[in-house]
Amino acid sequence: MKPTLIHSVVIASLGLAAPLALGESMPPTAEEQKALTPKAVLDDLMAGNARYVAETPEASDVSDRIDAGTKGQWPMAYVLSCVDSRVPVEQVFDQGIGDVFVGRVAGNIESTEQLGSMEFATAAAGSKLIFVLGHEACGAVKGACDGVKLGNLTDLLAEIQPAVDGVTGVEGDRSSKNKEFVDAVIEKNVQKTIADIRERSEVIADLEKKGSVMIVGGIYSLETGKVTLLESDK
DSSP states (O other), rough: OOOHHHHHHHHHHHTOOOOOOOOOOOOOOOOHHHOOOHHHHHHHHHHHHHHHHTOOOOOOOHHHHHHTTTOOOOSSSEEOOOOOOOOOHHHHOOTTTTEEEEEETOOOOOOHHHHHHHIIIIITTTEEEEEEEETTTOOOHHHHHHHHOOHHHHHHHHHHHHHHHHHOOSOSSSSSTOOHHHHHHHHHHHHHHHHHHHOOHHHHHHHHHHHHHHHEEEEEOOOOOEEEOOOOOO
């Protein structure tokens, strides 16, 4: 987490002037995490993505972060991403050790295990944001579009099938050969995952209603590195 943002939030909450930026970023402390709002966390992730795209990451001393981690962890967000090796979550948002929880599964779908992890991150560990991150050319989505059957992957792709079936208004072939169709399913799948989180986790849904947690979705561009936020229905 970036000290400029964290300390500005903490200082602002005390009615004091914001300090000068420090030389390097450090993970949030318990006090700093508590002072953050979900919107401030989202803004920080998107600012980090802008730095990633511009190839201007903030300075961060790994050894200092490792040492800070021995004292505890207070991450500000939980990012649910695909396993795709081309989507390095921490780098994409210019975050370091201790800044964010990351859960990865092919197709960025929810599961009992992911929901339990999210509930730990938010209700127990104090994170303020759940970010469901899809990406262009997702192999899992393409597999679902094509009806692929392969061992345990079959059951995983079945979780994406409702997103495939839910896409309307796209002309042409309803398979991975049609990029427009695949892109639409990728977006629909992120929206489905968000809806499933709200439906299957009373803990998270309650935190969201209270304004303690925000759930958002976005799509990562393999070509540009940019994350585009999806419109929220909340």
